[in-house]
Amino acid sequence: MSLQISILTPERPFWNGQAEEIILPTETGEMGVLKNHAPIITGLDVxxxxxxxxxxxxxxxxxxxxAVVKKNQITILANEAESAESINPEEAQNAYESAKKNLETAEGVKQKVEANFSFKRAKARFQVVKVLNSGR
Structure with a gap:
């Protein structure tokens, strides 16, 4: 038996399926989950x-x-999710570079917080496109 994974977003069930392994972006770093993982609830980062x-x-x-991990079932409640195939690689790279520049030049707490969120979002989208193209 492998892992049963369900990814849900506010709009719709995003992905359901069986998997051998999942790597999650948690608020304390990446977390890998294999079969028979200990039960856990964790916050997910962008x-x-x-x-x-x-x-x-x-x-x-x-x-x-x-994310909730229990008895080889993983339920992910995500604010938003995108698959690598649905992301334009050039657009993702341009957005990443632009967000990085905006973060470096942001001034004031509000502008820095907004720039940091935009950067994390653009970085996530760019990372998944790079993984897709590298054929991991």
Whole structure:
């Protein structure tokens, strides 16, 4: 038996399937989950999430949320999610570079917080496109 994964967003069920492994972007760093993992609830950060099925790696940009791991079932409640295939690589790279510049030049607390969120979002989208193109 492998892992049963369900990714839910406010708009719709985003992805359901079986996998051998998942790597989650948690608020304290990346966390890998294999079969028979200890039960856990964790907050998800904005970042790249990787799912390894028997055939391939799938990469998704997750925009925060929560994950529940229990009895080889993983339920992910994400604020927003995008698959690597749905992201334009050039657009993602341009958005990443632009967000990085905006973060470096941001002044004031509000502007820095907004620039940091935009940067994390753009970085996540760019990372999943790079993973897709590298054929991980």
């Amino acid at each position: 970042g790249a999430m990787l799912i390894r099925t028997k055939e391939q790696w799938n990469s998704f940009a997750i925009m925060g949320g929560f």
